[in-house]
Amino acid sequence: MNSIYEISVRTIDGKETTLATYKGKKCLIVNVASECGFTKQYVGLEKLYQDYKDQNLVILAFPCNQFGRQEPGSEAEIKNFCETKYAISFPLFAKIEVNGDEAHPLYVFLKKRAKGVGGTEWIKWNFTKFLVSEEGEVVKRYAPTTTPEQIAVDLRAMNYV
Numbered sequence: 001m002n003s004i005y006e007i008s009v010r011t012i013d014g015k016e017t018t019l020a021t022y023k024g025k026k027c028l029i030v031n032v033a034s035e036c037g038f039t040k041q042y043v044g045l046e047k048l049y050q051d052y053k054d055q056n057l058v059i060l061a062f063p064c065n066q067f068g069r070q071e072p073g074s075e076a077e078i079k080n081f082c083e084t085k086y087a088i089s090f091p092l093f094a095k096i097e098v099n100g101d102e103a104h105p106l107y108v109f110l111k112k113r114a115k116g117v118g119g120t121e122w123i124k125w126n127f128t129k130f131l132v133s134e135e136g137e138v139v140k141r142y143a144p145t146t147t148p149e150q151i152a153v154d155l156r157a158m159n160y161v
Contacts, residue, residue, distance in 0.1 A: 004136040005020040005136055007105050007109060009093050009106060011092070012094060013079070024056070025057070026055075026057045026058070026132070027058050027059075028045075028129055029130045030059065030129045031098050032071070033063065033067065036071075038145075039070075041147060042086040044147055044149050045059050045061070045148045047148065048151065048152055049089065053090075058090060062104070064097065065095060066099060075094055116128075116141060116143075117143075129142040130142070
């Protein structure tokens with residue numbers, strides 16, 4: 001895969017699409033889970049999206065059940081949870097795997113271009129975040145513990161928003 005925009009994804013509603021939909025936008029791509037200690041980051045992610053969507057930033061959330069089975073629900077249950085508990089308005093996608101033989105091509109792409117601590121590609125936990133430029137280049141990888149508020153400070157420091 002030469003470009004992130006070639007990668008096929010499925011929305012939370014089951015529609016097949018590609019990331020070409022987001023070409024020209026800054027994307028913060030996050031693997032999420034409804035029953036994780038970091039789930040409260042949905043509040044900050046929504047605020048980040050609302051604060052900067054007019055400056056071309058979009059949050060793309062990919063539910064993942066690989067870490068402690070913290071995303072056990074169906075896509076319909078995940079969507080309902082995100083909309084009713086956190087009033088999420090940014091795009092949600094179908095549940096994927098981010099590690100191992102069944103890792104989604106998006107995460108294979110992201111991990112190769114932005115390695116974690118010690119040079120590892122492995123995603124350590126839910127709410128790992130990747131910042132992708134308008135040109136589709138992976139700019140930065142953020143740990144699950146990095147809050148959306150810290151990312152906002154970073155984006156401003158980088159003159160990204």
